[in-house]
Amino acid sequence: MGNLLRRGSGAVVIVAIALTAGCAAQDPKPQKPEVLTASRAGGVYLDAVCPINEAWDSADYELDRLRLVVGRGGSNSKAFAASMQGVAEASATAAKQLAPKDQAWPEEAKAHIAEVRDTLLADQKQALKVAKLPAKDAVVYTWQDREDIGVAAAEARASLGLPADPELACTQWAEQQKSKKDAKPTKDSSD
Template sequence: MRTRTWRAAGAAASATAALLLIGCQAAAPEEPPEPEVLSATKAGGLYLSAVCPVNEAWDELDVEVDRLRIAQSRGDDGTEGFSEAMLAVGEASERAAGQLEPKDRAWPADAVDEVEAVRDTLRDDAKQAEKVADLPIEKATVYSWKGAADAGVAAAEAREALGLPADAETACTQWQEQEAERSAAERSATEDSQTEKPATEKPATEKPATEKPVTEKSPAEKSGAAKN
């Protein structure tokens, strides 16, 4: 009789577990939260934080192209610096394209198409940069970037849609200044919080007489073609 009771209890438990499992499987999946629509200020800041490093990479590449032409005029054929700078442009472009496609945020309706166009040009630039980085010096120095005009138009339209300065360098300079000010304010706030002590904290010398002194342990015991 005892064996039957155990078996019956086991069967009941199995049935209950099965019903719970079915209930879990039948439960409808939760809807993902709606992405946050960025304000104009946040959208502009996110855009610039993505594309300004690309513009800086292009500026560094321009320097390397000038050096490459000088080297070519002297009979040199090395392209190491140029190749590295070109690959850096490609990496920055691909990274920026990903940043312009946030999963949990949405661009303002007036700028969705314009930002998407910039994102497409960035991915095209990334692919092109990977190929151009391998060109020999005689081709690298005369290479004409494909899609440069389209990229410039897309970037200008995106800046306009986001309410940013029309000039790319001006927009990035302003953004960098704002970021520097924000970082300085955060550092200052952190330093102030570390130096300030709560008013109720008692100095070590004012501890109650009944408190046992801490025994000192021995050392062994002490543990950015076109600008975007």
């Protein structure tokens, strides 16, 4: 009987160890996010916001076309509405990219990035609203908080050591990324 008890207690210990190991594997301790270096943070920022410039270029083009349509008495705003949808999508995507879960912004940039993220989320809502406007209202619409958006973006660029001019920053970033891509060795096609 004494031998049976020892075997039983050994089994209890083994089961307890297995359960503890199982719980530990299922509930890992959350790790602190990696703080981005200044140069990496600038790249993450530009990857997020530069596509918005392209969406705005398209929206500006469609707004000019819509003004011509309205000037001729027309009211078809489908292309303009689609371009504003593009602005909304680009803003939402950028806002999400500016809140990485596994990385943290450098301390000097955190508040500025958070402000840019807030303006992007506001832009997303506003773009969706403008996309639904009748053509005659869309062509005279004044974008809300334009100055705040520009100030937030300028402060974020400054805190990340990026050029003050947003177009220049994005152009330089695109050229740098293209150079990196072009410099990658390609696999020999004769293999």
